[in-house]
Amino acid sequence: MSVLLEARRLEKQYRLGGGRVLHAVSDVSLQVHRGEALALVGESGCGKSSLGRTLIGLTHPTSGEVLFDGQRISGLSDRALRPWRARMQMVFQDSSAAFNPRRTVGESLAEPLRIHGRKNIRARVDDLLDQVGLARSVADRYPHEFSGGQRQRLNIARALVLGPDLLVADEPVSALDVSVQAQIVNLFRDLRASLGVACVFISHDLSVVRQMADRIAVMYLGSIVEEGDGLEVLDRPAHPYTKALLDAVPRPDRPLPPPLKGDVPSPVNPPSGCRFHTRCPIAQPKCATDRPSLQPCGTGRRVACHYPLVA
Amino acid sequence: MGADSLLDIQNLKLDLPDGRRLLEGVSFQVQAGEALGVVGESGSGKSLTAMSVMGLLPGLRASGQIVFAGQDLVGLPDKSMRKLRGAGIAMIFQDPMTAFLPVRSIGAQIDEQIRLHQPLSRREARARTVQLLGRMGVPDPVMAAKRYPHQLSGGLRQRAMIAMALSCSPDLLIADEPTTALDVTVQAQILTLLREIRDEGAGVMLITHDMGVVAQACTHVAVMYSGLVVERGPVRDVLDRPLHPYTQALLAAIPPLEGPRPERLPTIPGQPPTPENRPSGCVFAPRCSFVRPDCAVRPALIETEEGRRVACVLYAA
Numbered sequence: 036m037s038v039l040l041e042a043r044r045l046e047k048q049y050r051l052g053g054g055r056v057l058h059a060v061s062d063v064s065l066q067v068h069r070g071e072a073l074a075l076v077g078e079s080g081c082g083k084s085s086l087g088r089t090l091i092g093l094t095h096p097t098s099g100e101v102l103f104d105g106q107r108i109s110g111l112s113d114r115a116l117r118p119w120r121a122r123m124q125m126v127f128q129d130s131s132a133a134f135n136p137r138r139t140v141g142e143s144l145a146e147p148l149r150i151h152g153r154k155n156i157r158a159r160v161d162d163l164l165d166q167v168g169l170a171r172s173v174a175d176r177y178p179h180e181f182s183g184g185q186r187q188r189l190n191i192a193r194a195l196v197l198g199p200d201l202l203v204a205d206e207p208v209s210a211l212d213v214s215v216q217a218q219i220v221n222l223f224r225d226l227r228a229s230l231g232v233a234c235v236f237i238s239h240d241l242s243v244v245r246q247m248a249d250r251i252a253v254m255y256l257g258s259i260v261e262e263g264d265g266l267e268v269l270d271r272p273a274h275p276y277t278k279a280l281l282d283a284v285p286r287p288d289r290p291l292p293p294p295l296k297g298d299v300p301s302p303v304n305p306p307s308g309c310r311f312h313t314r315c316p317i318a319q320p321k322c323a324t325d326r327p328s329l330q331p332c333g334t335g336r337r338v339a340c341h342y343p344l345v346a
Numbered sequence: 347m348g349a350d351s352l353l354d355i356q357n358l359k360l361d362l363p364d365g366r367r368l369l370e371g372v373s374f375q376v377q378a379g380e381a382l383g384v385v386g387e388s389g390s391g392k393s394l395t396a397m398s399v400m401g402l403l404p405g406l407r408a409s410g411q412i413v414f415a416g417q418d419l420v421g422l423p424d425k426s427m428r429k430l431r432g433a434g435i436a437m438i439f440q441d442p443m444t445a446f447l448p449v450r451s452i453g454a455q456i457d458e459q460i461r462l463h464q465p466l467s468r469r470e471a472r473a474r475t476v477q478l479l480g481r482m483g484v485p486d487p488v489m490a491a492k493r494y495p496h497q498l499s500g501g502l503r504q505r506a507m508i509a510m511a512l513s514c515s516p517d518l519l520i521a522d523e524p525t526t527a528l529d530v531t532v533q534a535q536i537l538t539l540l541r542e543i544r545d546e547g548a549g550v551m552l553i554t555h556d557m558g559v560v561a562q563a564c565t566h567v568a569v570m571y572s573g574l575v576v577e578r579g580p581v582r583d584v585l586d587r588p589l590h591p592y593t594q595a596l597l598a599a600i601p602p603l604e605g606p607r608p609e610r611l612p613t614i615p616g617q618p619p620t621p622e623n624r625p626s627g628c629v630f631a632p633r634c635s636f637v638r639p640d641c642a643v644r645p646a647l648i649e650t651e652e653g654r655r656v657a658c659v660l661y662a663a
């Protein structure tokens with residue numbers, strides 16, 4: 036599979052005033068292949084959304100670069116980015132914000148097509164509604180008339196309007212009920228199969244991620260600590276943090292193991308050495324001083340740990 | 347069950363002034379030392395049931411019975427209800443910011459709550475606050491008590507709210523989606539806490555949409571759909587062997603965290619009915635794959651075996 040999107044040594048810092056700097060994304064390198072689904076997981080504040088937004092040029096990286104289809108898109112002006120925008124779209128969690136409440140959803144879906152000078156607009160809108168599993172007649176209705184699940188379908192339709200190669204979906208199902216969530220999870224799978232669109236899913240729900248993604252990147256305090264085939268990473272985690280996340284998921288068949296100690300440290304003053312060492316159950320003295328880099332581990336997997344759980 | 351339950355809700359109905367019926371007859375019990383999980387999709391009436399127990403629904407008409415420690419709360423005067431809240435029954439919410447005022451330290455707010463129900467000096471109340479925060483696993487509780495709500499992380503804020511809810515040792519703790527906004531790591535800490543509270547003898551009513559949370563933190567479960575309880579029983583029984591077609595479909599829709607990955611997840615066609623077009627027969631009938639003619643009459647929640655009940659014609663005697 037060929038590489039669609041590549042991030043090289045991305046850094047995203049936010050200046051907080053008083054000279055303080057928050058390291059939201061630090062030294063992230065990754066690739067997304069054509070048609071592939073990559074999931075970003077990790078605790079709140081670990082930089083998933085910041086990374087997702089930087090990948091598709093919604094924010095500028097502090098340093099590092101992003102290549103789309105082999106061409107550098109980071110650092111481009113908004114104007115220069117415009118032709119690329121059609122090829123990368125974002126799907127947000129809050130599905131009500133994306134549509135103008137005073138317009139029919141058909142009008143909202145047609146607008147980007149008109150701006151980009153596309154033809155056969157009505158037919159394209161019909162196609163889109165078919166693709167996301169809504170009746171064509173809904174084009175004449177207003178956003179407030181839809182349920183949460185239908186709004187998320189519309190939201191996905193909006194992201195697909197211009198025929199993107201890549202979707203970045205930030206918590207696309209976390210606000211939905213389990214039964215509706217299952218429908219949207221299936222929809223993403225159908226769309227990937229029929230349109231070949233690549234997806235970066237951001238989610239904190241590991242069972243959803245396991246269902247949706249080919250590959251998983253686990254983030255902690257702005258960095259990827261483990262990355263690899265989805266089933267492999269979740270079935271046999273190599274990084275102690277991945278294992279801790281999995282252990283914390285409540286399941287019917289076993290009592291909860293002792294929770295991970297402490298809170299996530301501040302991304303303004305991240306710990307020295309391995310950033311996970313303040314909470315890691317198997318930390319050694321070396322972990323407090325030497326920062327482990329992301330190294331190959333087994334087939335197609337990368338892990339940043341001095342003492343990985345699988346070889 | 348019944349007479350000696352800590353909380354016994356029988357056929358609770360809730361109506362809007364315009365006549366729309368939001369709860370159609372909710373029945374379940376919570377025993378001391380047990381935790382009842384209340385599950386169901388959004389809009390099924392979970393929060394309304396909780397708020398009814400708290401007596402926090404002005405403007406809605408309740409009928410049926412909510413018996414708490416031998417006293418029927420339906421129609422209880424505000425003053426008596428206020429006494430019960432905090433002392434007998436306490437509630438925690440998904441968003442701890444709703445429980446705290448933003449402009450005062452969390453310690454001051456917990457102190458005040460304690461002194462409302464117990465004749466303690468400021469200093470004594472603070473000592474108890476600090477002790478409670480410590481028990482909730484809040485690091486450096488003396489300092490934490492001095493902080494304002496926005497200065498604490500989500501997990502710490504949630505623990506501070508639980509500390510406040512427990513400050514008067516309530517017999518019943520109602521928790522409405524207490525971990526929905528939290529990371530799994532923090533959620534695990536809160537669930538462990540809830541378990542301790544239960545082990546100490548309090549009853550817990552835990553509203554959630556996460557079956558894993560139910561499995562982990564509850565002894566019993568009630569499944570709600572469209573303003574009704576459609577199934578209830580001991581957690582293991584219901585999760586291992588769900589009887590109601592809705593419970594079965596709900597469990598099937600959860601993607602597995604281990605084992606083979608299904609090509610597609612089973613889904614439930616359609617949507618739940620709104621209160622105004624709730625079917626007169628079985629409320630799940632329009633989406634049920636087992637529907638048959640006798641489903642046109644609303645099935646009662648009948649006992650199928652010791653401690654288990656289901657409202658579905660498939661299990662009628």
Ligand SMILES: Nc1ncnc2c1ncn2[C@@H]1O[C@H](COP(=O)(O)OP(=O)(O)OP(=O)(O)O)[C@@H](O)[C@H]1O
Nearest residue numbers: 049057059078079080081082083084085086239302
């Ligand atoms: N515009 C901003 N200015 C300053 N700090 C920010 C900004 N956006 C995000 N941050 C901080 O950067 C870090 C990473 O944030 P980000 O939103 O990427 O996390 P996330 O992994 O998406 O979290 P969540 O799961 O809660 O959505 C956090 O500490 C956050 O508070």
Ligand SMILES: Nc1ncnc2c1ncn2[C@@H]1O[C@H](COP(=O)(O)OP(=O)(O)O)[C@@H](O)[C@H]1O
Nearest residue numbers: 362368386387388389390391392393394395621
């Ligand atoms: N104060 C209210 N006035 C009118 N309708 C309400 C009110 N509160 C809730 N509802 C409606 O009652 C139903 C059940 O709501 P709720 O108990 O909040 O559901 P849940 O907690 O299960 O998601 C929903 O249809 C909701 O829109």
Ligand code: SF4
Nearest residue numbers: 309312315322340341
């Ligand atoms: S490097 Fe050390 S502290 Fe970091 S995850 Fe590995 S064992 Fe734990």
Ligand code: SF4
Nearest residue numbers: 628631634641658659
């Ligand atoms: S009563 Fe009928 S419609 Fe309702 S759940 Fe049972 S079989 Fe399905």
Ligand SMILES: [Mg+2]
Nearest residue numbers: 083084085205
């Ligand atoms: Mg985010």
Ligand SMILES: [Mg+2]
Nearest residue numbers: 389392393394
């Ligand atoms: Mg609710």
